[in-house]
Every structure is written in structure tokens, then in C-alpha cells.
Amino acid sequence: MDENTEDKPLNREEQNNVQENGSHVKGEYTNKDVTNKKNRWKIGIWQLVIIVLVVVCVILLITLISVAVVKNKELEESKVPTCGGHTGVIDISEQSEPSVFSDLTAAEVKGLTEYLYNNKELNLVRPSEAKVNKNYMFLAELYLPNKKDAVAYLDGDTVSKPVRQAKVVLFRGNETEPEIQEIVVSPLPNPAQFTVLREKIPFTHRPVTGPELGAVLFMITAQAHDKISDLLSESFGGKVWECGDRCLVFRYITPVSSALSGEKKRLIWFWLSQDAELYILHPLDFAILVEMDGPNYKIVNVWYNGHAADSLETLKRQYDSGTIDKQRVPFPQTDDTLFSKMTRRGPAFPESGQRPPVQVEPDGKRYSIKGRQVTYMNWRFDFRMSTSMGPQVYDIRYQNKRIVYELGLQEIAVFYSGHKPTMMFANFFDSVGLIGPQGKGLVPGVDCPAHATFLPSSHLLEGSDKLISFENVLCVFEQDTGMPIRRHHSYSSYHGIFYEGMPGHVLTLRTMVTVANYDYILDFIFYQNGAIETKAVSTGYILANAFTEKEKDFGPQVHKYIAGNLHHHLFSFKADLDINGIKNRYDTMDISTTQVPNQFNPDPNAKITMAKYARNQKAFEKAAAYKFNFDTPKYHIFYNNLVNNNYGNPKSYRVLMKGISKQILPENEGNEPAGAWSRYQMAVTKHSDKERTSSSLYAIFDAEKPVVDFQSYIDNNDTLTDEDLVAWISLGIQHIPHTEDLPVTHTPGMDLSFFLLPYNYFPEDPSMASRDSVRIEPKTKNNANVGINFIRHSKPRYKRCLPKKNMYQELLQKNPGILFEYGSGGGTAI
Ligand SMILES: *[C@@H]1O[C@H](CO)[C@@H](O)[C@H](O)[C@H]1NC(C)=O
């Protein structure tokens, strides 16, 4: 890292001069006024000659050096050491002894699958024989031990580690009453038993699976080809088969739950789109509703140009006889300027083509990773990527004291509106598609800084009896946010002159999941002051809709043939807080107004109105389901009633939500019950090992009677006083698309987050101990004229160093599988 040190007060040279534990620096910026005005110039001829000669020599020398420098630039560079030094230990390999929170290991999966396929009672077929009418495993993932057992072990109260368990989702199509069953198998890696977690989950609620999707797509494509090929090519400029570069493709997008269809059936709308990059912005006003209860899939409705028909034959008859309006959407010209393509276009900037800034870690990593446990400054936590729910963080400690037992994503939902059935029924609960495996291929230098540590993640899914590992699923990095964590500038002697500030260096655990069109960035950010931020950001393609006049109430036209329909993004998170132990209370600090006499006003009746606050403990669950109200501002505080600070206030953590959104749909109507968590911006419940998640992968189909009935967590009205408390936090944002959502939605303004903030938890800001802070003060109190002290506390290893080279491109050339599906498909069997 070679910085220009001339005009920056806080440069590397300076930093290098700082001695350990912050002794002061004699800077170059000390006034060095050494003009000796009494000296007179007395220059003789010989002296002049010598000066000229010296100057000439110096110039020659400089020229020689410059030439040498340019010629040996690479050689010179190699002499500058690579940044690093007292680096944290990064060991992301699978640990021989998996921790309580680790995802299933390859050895455990081996034991698990042997057990499953040899168990006569379960009567499962192997993945290669899996069909809808067979009994087979859909997925298996870690099932956490009961919290009591986990905590006893983590806190050293018991030596025995809780047994490792897997939750296995079974599709039982080979039964007289087909059903979905969830079992827990233990102990891993050598299972001996299973218990039934849930059974008789309606078979129609199962996520659409690969083989089933393939079969349905084949059926509708073949029928469309046979029956309405002319209609399609006249209307949309392409064909479904034998289509060359003008293909029309059906996409599985909109399931219709029984709550909306009024039928206990498995119904899904397949949309037709033109296959240009990206098809999602080339939807056509054509869709087919398929009944997928199989094995014989059936077309039950067809939608064309605002008109519904009961079959392809009916539609063809009406089209040919001219009883319905015809439409024309020409096939797009697919070059790099196509509006739906993400390629760079337009007058290029910056004009001179400089590269953007990068960050470096001059002295190496300041965090360590062992397996799936991260240590950073005073922080320590474990994490995993759940197959169904996505990223999860566990046992988050600051100064070795647990603050959070579990912090994780539960569900991503998007509720669309529209005139067409494809939009009208589009109420997505993304865990139906399994959130975990949709995260892969983070790109260093864009998705996460190049210096981040990238971690793979593995899943056991249908179609395989081995764990499939995906690369670059999560990244961990420390970065400068560019926002100081604190500062004060006292610049006048009236106030007393000094400056002190601390740059905002944070550790982020990140993943991104791509759920069809949308990309979600999910961050857990650890601040040096004891704060944790959990963040969800949307980017990626909007789900476009063919534009028609009738769509106007629901979505603005954003391009010639498409509307961007109104939709509501919602995210559900779980935060199981343990503040100074498991037994906690939840208070709101309610701010209201109060009126008091104003004795300093000559009017004896004068009054002044101010705000005041009062603590209200929420003693039971029904009182702790929070709906935001502007008229009643409040803080949300979690604490252990027995642990107070010196002033008698409980040492607490506060939940601060930045990105809440009201679910405006009426409760208990349509698909709303499946997202009952979104009724509340936060709901606090008593921890129960039976109330583990706010949603399930059946939510998209199960609204009539949700498999995970979140409202019941509240309705049993458990007491919350000195209990183990869980906060269920909902974030959301309404999105009315606009032209700048093309080609893809940008992240600014789309970030939603909540903070867990220390609140009287520490005696003062714990980041006061951080070596990252900078103090600048005069050597003599309040007198800047006599010299300045720069006080820094870091211990640089090298004066200058070069950042480590980003080797991603080379790696990708050798192994495209780290980014794209190739060969046998996504991931590597391990
Ligand atoms: C289960 O599968 C077996 C073997 O394929 C078949 O004979 C049997 O009829 C099936 N039972 C049901 C209830 O589907």
C-alpha cells in the first residue's frame, strides 16, 4: 500500500512512528520555523560554481533513479511486502467434531442416509427412484437440540454435548393417503432412532420438485406446440419448440393456494415469456393454469390477452373465429442494448476509466474463523446456512457473555397485486423454494470485498444421497464503512481544543440468495460498540407483468410491453435474546406528554407541555405483540431484572427497527394467515422448543390452516416475566416499480434493518478500548501554535505493503463451478 503522504495529516509514516500504547509522535507538522533572518547571503564565485555542479549532479542522479525505477517497476514492487502480519487464524475446514450449531457434515449425512434407506418402517426409495407416487426424502438438515441442553453444554454446566440430530422431510406418495411427514433422526453420525415431528401435512402442500416440474413443463409445452402454435407465433413472434433464437418459454411462477382457489387442489399458473435476457422482463399476457395433483397433470384454465378460456382448444376456436381480441408483441431484438439486459451502455463514466477504491487489511485479518465460529474483537459467534430458512447466527457473545442465542432469517415473502391471475394470486413465501441452496457464487470484489473470507455451504436435497456443497455461499469480512463510529471536534479554545474520532470498522457476515428474479442481500453486522445490525436488502429483477390498461391500478408501465406491479416485500427474523442469562423481561419505555405549571412565566396559569417516559413491563404474550403507532413512541428493552447497573437501571439490550412496514391486508383472509408474523412489527413470545420458526416451507400453499401457526404462539398468552424471551421481528417495504428499476432494482433505499443495541448494558461505550481511535491535541493545552500530538494505538507491521492479489478470475477459469452450474449441475457431492 503506497500512499502519498504529503498532504494528509494522518498518514502511514505518522502511524509508523507511533509507539506502542499510544505515546506521542513528533510529527512533520510541528511548526518548524527556523528562518534565521540575521543571515546575509554572501556568495562568492567558487561557491556559485559548486552549487551549480551539485544541482547538475542531483538532476543526473534523479534522472538515473527514475529510469531505473520505471525499468524495474515490477522488481521494485516485489520488494514491497504483501500486507499481512499478526493475522487471525482462518480455518474454514470441516471440524472433526462438529459444534452444536454446525450444519450436517459429510460423515453425518453418510450415516443418516444409510439409516434412512435401510429402515423398513420408513420404507423409502433411493433418490434415483424418487417419483411423486413413491416415498422419498425431500431434504434433511440440522435439527438443533432443545435449548436447555445446548445452553447447559455451552456454559459448561454439563460436559456431555447434546446429540446431533437431523430433521428429515419425507414425501410419502406411496400411501393410500399420501402425506408429508417430518421426522427427527438421532444420534448422528450413527442414528439409532427417529421420532415423528409432524405428520399428515397435506400432500398438496409440498414444494414443487424437479421431476414434477420437468413433467408438467413438458406436458404444457407439447400441448401448446400441438394446439396453438400459430396463435403463439402470430401474437408473440416465437415458438415453444423448434424455436431457434426466438423461443417462448413457460415458467413456473404462481401457485394458487386453496385459500384463494376454494379447492383442495395443487394449482399453479405457468407464465409464458419470450426467452431474451432476462425473460422475467419479457412476460406475455399468456398463462396456463395446471392442476398438479398428478400423476396426470391437467390444464384447467388458459389466459390470453385479458381473456380466460377453459382449454387450449376453446382458446384456439375463439382466436380463429375472431371472437377475442388478438395481440402482437414482437420478439425483442436481442443485442447488448436490449433494455432488459444488464450489460454496460450509455456514455461511459468515469471518462478516464480509473479503477474504483479498494480496501486492504495492511496488518492481516483482525478476526479468526474456526469451522463456523468467528471471533472478532470482543465478539464471538457461530453461524450456519439452514437449507429451508437461510442464514442463522448462534450464541453471539460480547466479552464472552451471551447476548443472543439465535438470530436468523425465517422467511422472505412478497405479496403482489394485479389484474391478471398470475399477479393476483402471487403471494410468495420463498422458503417453498428452500432459501439456503439459492445462495451461492458470491463474487469477490463486488458481492463482498476481495479481501473477505468466502465459505462454502452444503445441503442434502432430493435427488442425491450425498451432501452437495456450493462455493462462496457466505462471506466474512471486516471493512471500513466510511462512517465514523463516533467523533468530536472541539476546535476553539473557548471549548478546549482537541479532536477525537474512531473510524467505523465492522465485521460483516453476509450471504445473498437469488430467488428466481429477486436477489436478497442478508447481512449480520458486528460493531465494536456492542451493537449488532441485521439487514435485508433487495436487488435483482422486478417480476414484470405484461402491460395492459386494466393493470393501471396495480402497476405503472415501465417499458413498452410491461408493467411493474405493486408488491410488498416482507422479511421475518427471529432474535432469541439472552441478556445476562436466560430469564429476561421485555419492557417498553413509552413516551407521552405531561403538562406542568411554568412558575417562571408571570402568568400564574402558565403551563408547559413536555415529553416524559414511563416503563411498562409486558407481562404476557398478548400484550407483547407490537404494532407500530406514531402516536405512542417507545423503546423496546430486554433485560434480566436481577442485574442492574450502578444506578439501579437494568443492564439491557434494545431492539431498534429501521424498516418496518404495515401488513395492510385484512387478517385471516386469503393468504394472509400464512404470514401471520407480518401482522406485528415485533412479537415477543416465551421460548419453546415447539415454537422454533415463524414460517415453514409449506406456507405458500397452507394459508387455510398454516402448518406453522404463528398466531398460536401469541394466543396461548404465556407469561413473559423472567422467562426465556424470543423476539420475532418483521421488516418490509412496499415497492411500486419505476423505470429505474430497469434493468434491475438498485440497492439504495431498499435496505431494511434492525439493531440490537446495548442499553445501560456497559458502564460506558465499550469501543473506548478500541485501538482504532485517533486523538489529535496540541502539545500544550489549548495552544495549537506549539505543536500537535497525533495519538494512534495500532501497531503497523510494515510501513508500506501491497494488498493481496485478487485471484478470483484465475480460480474461476479453472473451476467455473464456483459461479455457475456446469457439468453435472450445481454444487459438488462431498
Ligand atoms: C406402493 O408401492 C408399491 C410398489 O411400487 C405398490 O405396489 C403399491 O400399490 C403402492 N401403494 C400405494 C398405496 O400407493
Ligand SMILES: *[C@@H]1O[C@H](CO)[C@@H](O)[C@H](O)[C@H]1NC(C)=O
Ligand atoms: C393474558 O394473560 C394475562 C395474565 O394471566 C391476563 O391478565 C390477560 O387478560 C390475558 N390476555 C388475554 C387477551 O387473554
Ligand SMILES: [Cu+2]
Ligand atoms: Cu420489489
